[in-house]
Amino acid sequence: MAMEVERAMTSELQTLKQELQQKVHHNRPQEEELLSAMREQVVRLSQKEQALEEQLESVCQENADLQDRLASLDARLALQDQHNQQQSQQLAEAWQEAAAARGRSQQLQVQVEELQEEVYLQDRSNHGNTSLLSELETSLNTMGLGHDREQMTQEVLSILELLRPLTQVVKTPERSEFIGQEEGDLQAMLLQLHGVAQKLANHTHIPQLQEENAGLRLRLGNRQHEEEVAQQAIRDRDEAIAKKNLMEAELVRCKNDMMCLNNQLLEAIQRKLELSQELEAWQDDIQIIINQQLRTQQQSEQVQRKPASNPMSFWRRPNTASSTRPRRPSSSPASWTSEAGQEKSQSPWRDWLRPGKVAQPGK
Incomplete structure (x- = not known):
């Protein structure tokens, strides 16, 4: 009876080990592909962030130039008004x-x-x-x-x-x-x-x-x-008077351009914040994937060590074998199933980042 239990447990352990290896080998290319896609996405986002920073600097410089030009136009307009008053007198x-x-x-x-x-x-x-x-x-x-x-x-x-x-x-x-x-x-x-x-x-x-x-x-x-x-x-x-009218029209055009540039600057800042938030979220997801892979690898190593540490367990007493052995195999599939379910519940975005949908963040 103990031998049959031992054999059943050994066969069950072997099947579980094979399933685990198959699952690991099957999921590794997808995970590597996901990681490479995430790395490429991170690189693209970094480049885009750098380009946005450069554009922001150029917009700030242009805004400063427009403000200086507006101040000079105001000064020239005041002088022209004074000159017009003198000429009118x-x-x-x-x-x-x-x-x-x-x-x-x-x-x-x-x-x-x-x-x-x-x-x-x-x-x-x-x-x-x-x-x-x-x-x-x-x-x-x-x-x-x-x-x-x-x-x-x-x-x-x-x-x-x-x-x-x-x-x-x-x-x-x-x-x-x-x-x-x-x-x-x-x-x-x-x-x-x-x-x-x-x-x-x-x-x-x-x-x-x-x-x-x-x-x-x-x-x-x-x-x-x-x-x-x-x-x-x-x-x-x-x-x-004609020059004054032209300068007033130029001043209005400069003010409109400055308002448009300010709006573009605000949109660029908002887009930068959104991209930073998405980057942080992706980094967190990548960290979760890595932690899950490490935990899965550790569990598989533990599962592989446990049968190798007791090669002579079938010489023990039947009551001890029947009291200790059946508990471990029954508990390990349940824990594996619960962990797999937890992994699926914690990372629902993995289906979204499969090879068919990797190119979506870059659109």
């Missing part, structure tokens, strides 16, 4: 000066026209007075002393009274002087009257008017130059 002052110059030019134009009209009238009056005096002289010469001296003196005085309003610079003799000279020579009085008329004919305001006209032309030229300066200031202001 200068333009307003130029417009005021131009309006004042137009008003003064109109006034001067009116004065020039009045002076020209006055010169024309004065020339006509002087020509008329000169002809009148010449006729008077000829008539007096022809008449001689036939007329009364007092009547001639009255006529000369009336002529001088007519000429007096036209004299502004030349000083004419007073009426009392002519009255006191009634006893003098009438011919000398006529000569004096002729000289006064000649002076009135020669003395005009034409040089003064020419000087005033030249001054007015100079002022008009200055005002035209001021208007040209004002127009140039207006053009400069328009160009500055």
Whole structure:
């Protein structure tokens, strides 16, 4: 009876050993393939992580450059605003000066026209007075002393009274002087009257008017130059406004680019965290696989040692053999089954990492 039990136990142990060896040989290529796939995946993830770090550094550098450029654009925009304000003030002052110059030019134009009209009238009056005096002289010469001296003196005085309003610079003799000279020579009085008329004919305001006209032309030229300066200031202001609009558009575009880069940076950081978490999870799974393999190998070695340590156990007593031997074989399959079930329950991802699904993490 003990021999039969011993044989049964030995045969059962041999079958279990063969099953264990077959299982180990059968699972080893798959495990090695899984390990190689995991190593390749770890290498790819490391390379990808390095590439993401380089991309993150480049994005940070570009972000810093954009911030510097934005600061310089803000400074240039502030300077351009200040320059535009100054130009606007200068333009307003130029417009005021131009309006004042137009008003003064109109006034001067009116004065020039009045002076020209006055010169024309004065020339006509002087020509008329000169002809009148010449006729008077000829008539007096022809008449001689036939007329009364007092009547001639009255006529000369009336002529001088007519000429007096036209004299502004030349000083004419007073009426009392002519009255006191009634006893003098009438011919000398006529000569004096002729000289006064000649002076009135020669003395005009034409040089003064020419000087005033030249001054007015100079002022008009200055005002035209001021208007040209004002127009140039207006053009400069328009160009500055156009440049300001372009800079504002460039600033908005830079801000949008910076926001896009910030979003890309956040996405890259989030992706890096996810990859790090996946890498840690895969490393933990690999460690679990290695620990399970070591534990399985240790159990198989223990199973192989136990029958070799008792080669003469069949010489023992039947009750001792029946009490000790049947317990070990009955317990070892159950423990192997429980460990195998525990291995399957602890690593459900091993089916996911089989050769048909190894390439999925890299997608």
